[in-house]
Amino acid sequence: MTALIEFVEILRAAGEITRLRLLALLSESELSVKDLTEILDQSQPRVSRHLRLLTESGLVTRHAEGAWAFFRLSDEPGASILVEHLLEQLDRTDTVLQADVGRLDAVRRDHRARAATYFSKVAKDWDRVRSLHAPESAVEQAILDMMDGQRAELFIDLGTGTGRMLELLDGHFKKGVGIDSSREMISVARSKFENTGQQHVFVRLGDIGQLEEYRASADFVMLHQVLHHFDDPGQALQNARYTLKPGGKIAVVDFMPHELEFLREEQAHRRLGLSHAQMVAWAGAANLRVSSHKEIPHNKPGGGLTVCIWHLTDQS
Ligand SMILES: C[S@@+](CC[C@H](N)C(=O)[O-])C[C@H]1O[C@@H](n2cnc3c(N)ncnc32)[C@H](O)[C@@H]1O
Structure with missing residues (x-):
């Protein structure tokens, strides 16, 4: 009133x-x-x-x-x-x-054209990485299976890139926020959602190291292909955990340890994959528990990338 x-x-x-x-x-x-x-x-x-x-x-x-x-x-x-x-x-x-x-x-068409120009520059590199792991559809199906009908009040997609996870998981949250430190990526994602008129999904320029305004707000947080960009993925996970409500959940989707050194040079990977033992240790230090994990192996004879989905639950 x-x-x-x-x-x-x-x-x-x-x-x-x-x-x-x-x-x-x-x-x-x-x-x-x-x-x-x-x-x-x-x-x-x-x-x-x-x-x-x-x-x-x-x-x-x-x-x-x-x-x-x-x-x-x-x-x-x-x-x-x-x-x-x-x-x-x-x-x-x-x-x-x-x-x-x-x-x-007309304004939206202009945003779309700018976003497409930027994205066409990075798409080639992304396609190369995609070709090295199991088909995207298999990874995405495994992510959906992991949701098991859960619906979050607030879903935060950290390092949202083009906002693919917000699109995929739409229907599993009431409100969705994508955060990314790249202005160009945010423009691509923003143009995508403004064209669908989805008011319950929005994106923000922001850094995983500075998430104070989202403290203890989310039921569910996603880190999809993001942690390998950090020198200290454990610290980034800790920062992600601060945004969770007590008992909230985090999904980490990333590569298992690999030897594809060129990814450091070409795609700014800092870590050549993350091991299960590392994830258990980082989770424990952040007061999270690994409640399940699932590997999706590649089928590239010359060496590829195995994707792993870790499901973490806040212990506070
Ligand atoms: C490989 S892309 C993955 C994008 C998206 N999650 C997906 O899977 O389609 C990694 C993203 O993490 C973002 N990123 C890297 N460091 C970040 C940071 N410190 N804070 C926020 N975003 C970050 C990059 O800008 C990039 O968009």
Whole structure:
């Protein structure tokens, strides 16, 4: 319940043409000030002022990423029910709103084109690694089998890359957040989810070493092909564990020890695979227990990569 004066302030925030247009656009996807300025064709200070009022009223949340700021509709139940109700009353065939959607589509096409250009550069290298292990479909099926019908309130995919795990496990979480330290990867993932209009999935630029804002928030965390990039995978696992609620779970999907030295040079691998004994030790140090693990062997006669899925449970 909201107090009378506060409620009037919220209605005032929504009760203006540009701000209603902003709410309608943000109901489509998370957008940056730059995108919104382009779509509304208004000056950035003006758009920022409207966004500030919407943020202060609690209808919208702001997320800063370096010099950029992204906005999305609030997840807070009171605010989201109110915005949903207001937007239901809007005639979406209104010419102003239709023109906004047209320009939003153009902005999304531009994001897609940029993401595709970047990804085409790295895709070749990824395909080479993929060709060295069991088919992706077998690995993904094993990950789905491991879920065993579980559904998380909050799922965090650390080192999300292009957001593949968020796509694969959609249906197994209420809210999903992908975090990655690469701005380019985040752009690829963001463009993917903004095009599907999935509001319960979003991505954030962030570092596994700095996860304070997610402390004790997640039921389930994924580290898919990420730990081999760390000099100290145990420390990274420890950091991932801080984001878990008591009793939460972590899935680590990574390579078993191998001798493919070129992966260090070409793909920034720091560790040539992770052994089961190492995983048990790192898990123990992070107050996690290895509850199960499954190996998916390669079938490459000249040497390939065996993938292992470790399922870890918080012991606190
Ligand atoms: C091999 S990719 C795997 C991406 C994704 N998990 C998948 O399997 O498709 C590793 C990802 O980890 C990210 N990464 C590496 N170090 C990181 C760090 N310290 N914090 C966050 N992300 C990191 C990289 O940017 C990259 O996107």
